[in-house]
Amino acid sequence: MQLEIVHPGRYTAPETFVQTTLFVHVGLCLGGLDYMNIAPPGGGEQLKLTGAAAPFLTMIPPGARVDFRFGRKRENWVIQCRMPELIPVAGACRQQLEQDGSLLCFPYMRRIKAGHALPLRERFALVVSLWQSGTPANRIAAEWMTVGICGEMFAEEEPPDREGTTPAARLRLAIDADRGFRKTLAELSREAGASAGFLRKCFRRAYQLEPAEYRARRRLGRIMELIDRNELSLKEIAEEVGMRHVTHLHAFVRERCGVTPGELQKQRGRSS
Structure with a gap:
């Protein structure tokens, strides 16, 4: 699947707005929504959403008309991107994706379980931070992560291991x-009830990812969340994510994002 990010962002300000999308909008709505009405390109049946639907994911094609109002508790994330294989279904809030000669059909919106909202939020935050770093490698990583987020729209049901019924899922939940x-x-492996070596093999097979890498991504997502809140010093953030010294935080963020935590604060419109 071809995907090119144009702009990712997080939005928290109250707003009433009507727009026609220029790009594909891959979004995550967590709260503060009063209403959102989405009409497909060219008109047709509308998708009408209220705050009761949150949390939910959206994938809205170019040319759709979106009419929304968010209140003061707003939190939504949007990744604007180009996806040439995405084909809107005329007159309906559905779309198709051409993949290996087949067409996958899916709606503009998919509800998610409350327990899955935080991991998704951290994935969106990581996409934003990687993209804002500006380095070619991190921007490619952000686009691949967005492809993974889009995959959530295609699943018709929750993956069977999400409730912790497999060794890999138990480690992930720990x-x-x-x-x-x-x-x-x-220690986390012992909590999951098996040896670290065995769980590592299970985890890699289930998620195509090392447990240490998954944990590092979770930690980076937590760092981005704390930076975004603008309530703690960098030293306090380091302590919150289990780092003894702020120098460890600097090294970790620079390795992952190509910039320092202070530079990330400035990118998000704050001073360090």
């Missing part, structure tokens, strides 16, 4: 629960 990153992977 990592997710360690919000302060105080435990080692060996």
Whole structure:
């Protein structure tokens, strides 16, 4: 699937707006929505959403008319991108994606479980931070991560391991629960009920990702969340994510994003 990011962002200001989309909008709505009405390109049946639908994902094609109002508790993320294989269905809030000679058909919106909202939020935050770093490698990584987010729209049901019924899922849930990153992977593996070596193999097979890399991405997502809140110093953020020294935070963020935490704060319109 070809995908080229034009602009990703997070939006929190109250707003009433009507727009015609110029690009594909891959979005995550977490709260603050009063209403959102989406009409397909050329007109037809409308998709009408209220705050009761949140949290939900959207993938809206170019040329759609979007009429929305968000209140003061707004939080939504939008990745604007080009996807040449995306084909809107005339007169309906559905679209098709051409892939290997087949057409996948899916709606503009998909509800997600509340427990899955935070991991998705962190994935959107990571896309934004990688893209804003400006380095070619990080921008490619952001686009690949967006492809993965789009994959959530195609799934017809929750993956069977999401409730922790497999060894890999139990380890993933243990990592997710360690919000302060105080435990080692060996300790988390014991909580998941198996050896670290065995769980590593299961995790790689299930998610095509090393457990350590998954944990690092979660940690980066948490760092981005804390920077975005603008409530803590960099030293306090380091402590919140299990780092003993702020120098560890600087090294971690620079390695992952190509910029320092202070530069990320400035990119998000704040001073360090």
